[in-house]
Structure formats: structure tokens, C-alpha cells
Amino acid sequence: MTSQQPPASHYIAGAYLDDAEGAAIPVIYPATGQEIARLHAATDAVIDKALAAAHAAQPAWAALSGTERGRILRKAADILRDRNHEMSVLETYDTGKPLSETLIADATSAADALEYFGGLAGALTGEHIQLPEGDFVYTRREALGVVLGIGAWNYPTQIAAWKAAPALACGNTMVMKPSETTPLCTLKLAEILTEAGAPPGVFNVVQGYGPEAAKMLEDPRIAKVSLTGSVPTGLKVYQSAAAGMKHATLELGGKSPLVIFDDADLDSAVSAAINGNFYSTGQICSNSTRVFVQSGIKQAFLDRLTTRMKDVVIGDPLDQATTLGPMVSERQLSITLDYIEKGKAEGARLVTGGERHEQEGFWIAPAVFADVADDMTIAREEIFGPVMSVLDFETEDEVLARANATQFGLAAGVFTQDLTRAHRMAAGFQAGTCYINAFNLTPVEAPFGGMKMSGMGRENSKAAIEHYSQLKSVYVGLNPTEAPF
Numbered sequence: 280m281t282s283q284q285p286p287a288s289h290y291i292a293g294a295y296l297d298d299a300e301g302a303a304i305p306v307i308y309p310a311t312g313q314e315i316a317r318l319h320a321a322t323d324a325v326i327d328k329a330l331a332a333a334h335a336a337q338p339a340w341a342a343l344s345g346t347e348r349g350r351i352l353r354k355a356a357d358i359l360r361d362r363n364h365e366m367s368v369l370e371t372y373d374t375g376k377p378l379s380e381t382l383i384a385d386a387t388s389a390a391d392a393l394e395y396f397g398g399l400a401g402a403l404t405g406e407h408i409q410l411p412e413g414d415f416v417y418t419r420r421e422a423l424g425v426v427l428g429i430g431a432w433n434y435p436t437q438i439a440a441w442k443a444a445p446a447l448a449c450g451n452t453m454v455m456k457p458s459e460t461t462p463l464c465t466l467k468l469a470e471i472l473t474e475a476g477a478p479p480g481v482f483n484v485v486q487g488y489g490p491e492a493a494k495m496l497e498d499p500r501i502a503k504v505s506l507t508g509s510v511p512t513g514l515k516v517y518q519s520a521a522a523g524m525k526h527a528t529l530e531l532g533g534k535s536p537l538v539i540f541d542d543a544d545l546d547s548a549v550s551a552a553i554n555g556n557f558y559s560t561g562q563i564c565s566n567s568t569r570v571f572v573q574s575g576i577k578q579a580f581l582d583r584l585t586t587r588m589k590d591v592v593i594g595d596p597l598d599q600a601t602t603l604g605p606m607v608s609e610r611q612l613s614i615t616l617d618y619i620e621k622g623k624a625e626g627a628r629l630v631t632g633g634e635r636h637e638q639e640g641f642w643i644a645p646a647v648f649a650d651v652a653d654d655m656t657i658a659r660e661e662i663f664g665p666v667m668s669v670l671d672f673e674t675e676d677e678v679l680a681r682a683n684a685t686q687f688g689l690a691a692g693v694f695t696q697d698l699t700r701a702h703r704m705a706a707g708f709q710a711g712t713c714y715i716n717a718f719n720l721t722p723v724e725a726p727f728g729g730m731k732m733s734g735m736g737r738e739n740s741k742a743a744i745e746h747y748s749q750l751k752s753v754y755v756g757l758n759p760t761e762a763p764f
């Protein structure tokens with residue numbers, strides 16, 4: 280087993296830093312269950328150093344022109360692309376996701392974000408508003424200050440870059456706390472930003488568990504928090520941010536519907552259902568975990584799906600032929616197995632998979648349930664594992680109401696050849712990202728984020744700029760000032 284031990288746990292003010300007093304963070308390779316690195320959670324002293332570094336670096340970073348900041352972000356994007364293979368291998372060690380995925384979905388997605396926001400940085404402007412008699416207002420788009428990023432474990436490189444790229448483009452500095460389950464990749468991103476020319480303190484990485492993140496959020500030096508995580512954590516983070524009147528972007532969980540009408544291109548719909556449930560071993564927030572299939576094609580859909588499922592290649596994640604890796608941790612595997620047992624107990628029909636592989640690591644056969652009812656636990660709660668629920672429906676009105684009958688609102692998709700119906704469904708879905716004859720694609724050019732309990736704010740696209748900057752109005756008077764007395 281190759282050790283993936285980084286030089287130290289934290290990256291602060293352009294250099295690695297450790298403090299072995301902090302609680303241990305063992306890093307486990309999910310494919311084998313073996314420890315590949317051991318880091319430490321930040322002590323109060325480390326937290327203070329990181330916040331001080333980010334706070335001190337922010338005014339000078341914001342004083343650069345957008346073009347200068349953007350040049351550094353674009354250079355970091357180039358370095359990431361040059362090191363895609365190395366970054367992808369590390370992402371695989373961090374998460375267990377197969378190299379066949381990480382080579383195309385992680386460092387490349389991070390590079391897209393750095394390139395996109397690097398390009399946008401020089402174009403960020405305020406506006407001029409003409410008023411009567413020569414007076415006018417101009418607006419300045421200003422940074423917020425220091426942004427705290429808090430990450431989930433499924434896409435560590437992408438999550439850090441989706442937050443850092445718009446934050447840094449707008450002139451903020453950042454302290455990023457990756458998930459304690461996958462703490463390695465973000466350190467490499469920090470190294471690359473330094474190499475690209477980011478001054479010390481502009482992007483810092485602090486390791487820790489929930490309490491370390493909560494402590495940083497309470498600090499008055501933090502102006503904004505951007506969390507990717509579960510709804511329960513989102514509620515705590517939102518409350519804490521509100522107490523300090525801090526800006527918040529919350530990218531939370533989902534239970535997204537995929538609606539397949541009987542006129543759909545069946546092979547494409549089956550592909551979307553597979554991608555939307557089993558890519559990254561089902562550990563994607565926007566996954567289509569409720570697959571509604573119109574009753575006329577239910578059997579054809581299940582037949583095609585189960586045939587295609589036989590082609591899955593479960594094996595060594597570092598072998599590029601592998602198409603399904605392990606789950607990220609023993610804990611997440613156990614949560615998933617519990618849901619599968621609940622599904623069976625509540626009367627859903629397990630069509631395939633669902634059993635743990637008796638080998639080292641956190642392996643499970645991807646599961647498909649049919650005859651799932653809306654009130655079953657597996658149809659209501661986010662599992663965050665490779666478990667697809669197939670539900671039957673008859674009519675468009677019925678399925679739209681059922682698709683929306685959830686506290687979540689992250690994504691939704693429809694497969695049909697009837698484009699009028701497709702756009703009607705997209706308009707009716709209560710979800711931040713909707714798909715027509717596609718699913719789970721997240722290009723940097725498109726806003727991404729949730730409605731309802733799935734969160735607030737948007738990542739990616741020009742929309743993210745609104746969430747990482749603030750507007751100041753400057754009124755300019757060109758006339759004598761008058762007063763009533």
C-alpha cells in the first residue's frame with residue numbers, strides 16, 4: 280500500500296504547517312480499509328494562524344485588478360490539467376472513486392472552474408446610474424472578506440475549486456476545511472495555487488471535524504461561509520451564520536426525481552438512471568434516486584436495466600477498466616445497508632444487488648428496488664449510496680405532484696420525446712437544476728444549487744458572483760447641497 284502522507288496537515292500562508300496536538304484524522308483507502316495517511320485536526324492556535332493569514336492577505340489581494348487575479352487562477356487551471364493524472368490518483372485514494380471517473384470528473388472540473396472564473400475576474404464591474412441635474416450613482420462590486428469553505432467527502436477537489444474560484448476571483452481570501460473523511464486533495468490544490476502565484480494567505484487549508492469548522496464560522500474574521508454537506512449540518516451552519524449576519528451558500532442533500540415517460544428513448548433513459556444512481560457509487564448529491572417509470576414501459580425498463588447492470592466492472596479503483604468503486608467509508612456503507620434492509624422490510628422488491636462484498640474495504644453490489652411506494656423510507660430519505668428506487672406512474676399531473684412531494688429540491692429530470700411536455704415538466708419541477716433527456720451534468724457555465732431544504736445560493740456560472748461579492752452604491756452630487764433650515 281502506497282502511503283499518501285502529505286508533508287503536514289494544514290496549509291497556511293503559502294506553506295505546510297502541523298500541530299500534532301490536534302485530534303488524529305486517519306485517512307482510509309476505501310478499497311482496502313487500510314490507513315494511507317494520518318493528519319491532525321486544527322488546534323485553536325492553528326485556526327488562529329489560518330484566519331489571521333487569510334485576513335491579512337485579503338486587502339492586497341482585492342486591490343489587484345481582476346485581470347491580475349484571473350491570470351493566477353487560469354495558471355492554476357493549467358497546472359491542474361498538466362497534473363490531472365497525479366491529482367486523479369490522489370482523488371481515487373481519498374474517495375475510492377475509480378480512476379475511470381476521477382480522470383474526467385474531478386481535477387478537470389476544478390480546472391474548468393478556475394479557468395471560467397479566472398476569465399470572468401477582469402470583467403467584474405459596477406454600473407453607472409444617471410440621475411436628474413447631473414448627479415449620478417456608481418456601484419462598486421466589492422469582495423466580502425474572508426470566506427470559509429466547508430466540504431463534503433464525495434468530490435473534494437471539485438468542491439474546493441467550485442468555492443475557491445469564484446471567491447478568489449471576486450477578491451476574497453479563503454480558508455477551506457475539507458471533509459475529515461477525504462482531507463488530502465485540497466492540500467494539493469493549495470500547493471498549485473501557490474505555484475500559480477497566489478500570495479501567501481489567499482487560499483488556506485485547515486483540517487478538522489465539525490467543531491473546528493463551527494469554531495471558525497463563529498470568528499468575526501469570517502464574512503461568508505460556503506458549505507457542501509447534509510441538510511442537518513446546513514441548518515446548524517445557517518443558524519451560526521445568521522447569528523453573525525454572515526453570507527451563506529448552502530449546497531445540501533437531495534432525493535431527486537427522474538421521470539421516464541413511455542415515449543422516451545429507453546436506452547438513454549436507462550443510461551441516465553444508471554449514471555444518476557451508480558456514478559461515484561451513488562454518492563452524488565443530485566442523484567436521481569427516485570426513478571418514476573410510466574407503467575406501460577415498466578417491465579421493458581427493468582429488463583433493460585438489469586441486463587445493463589451485468590456489465591458493471593467492480594474492482595481495483597486504480598484499474599481504468601473498473602466502473603464501480605467501493606463506498607467512501609465503513610460508516611457510509613453501513614448507513615446504505617441499513618436503508619436496503621428497510622426497503623425490503625417495508626415491501627419494496629429488490630431486483631438486483633444490495634449485498635456487501637465480503638472483502639477488505641467498503642464494497643457493495645449496486646441495488647435496484649422496484650415497486651417502491653412514495654411513503655417508503657427509501658423513497659423519502661437521502662441514502663447517499665448505490666440504491667435506485669423505481670416507482671410506477673400513470674399520468675403527467677400525478678407524477679409531477681409526486682416528484683415535488685419532498686422536502687428536497689436539488690435536481691429533477693424528465694425523459695420524453697414530447698418537447699412540449701418536457702418543458703412543462705421542467706417549469707413544474709421544484710428543483711434548482713432540471714434536465715430534459717439528460718441527467719447530472721454540471722458544466723461550470725450553468726448555475727448549480729438547490730431549492731427548498733436542498734440549500735441556497737448558487738455555485739458555478741455568473742450567478743456565483745452574486746454570492747461571493749457585495750455591491751456598494753456611491754452617490755455623487757454635482758449640485759449645491761440644500762437643507763430646509
Ligand SMILES: NC(=O)c1ccc[n+]([C@@H]2O[C@H](COP(=O)([O-])OP(=O)(O)OC[C@H]3O[C@@H](n4cnc5c(N)ncnc54)[C@H](O)[C@@H]3O)[C@@H](O)[C@H]2O)c1
Nearest residue numbers: 430431432457458488489492493508509512530531532564
Ligand atoms: N448540493 C451539493 O452540491 C452537494 C455536493 C456534495 C455533497 N452534498 C451533500 O453532502 C452530504 C454528504 O457529505 P457529508 O457526509 O460530508 O456531510 P456532512 O454534513 O456530514 O459534513 C459536511 C462538512 O460539514 C462539516 N461539519 C459537520 N458538522 C458541522 C458543524 N456543526 N458546523 C460546521 N461544519 C460542520 C463536516 O466536518 C464536513 O466537512 C450529503 O447530504 C450530500 O447530498 C451536497
Ligand SMILES: NCCCC=O
Nearest residue numbers: 433434563564565721
Ligand atoms: N459533479 C457534481 C457533484 C455535485 C454533488 O455531489
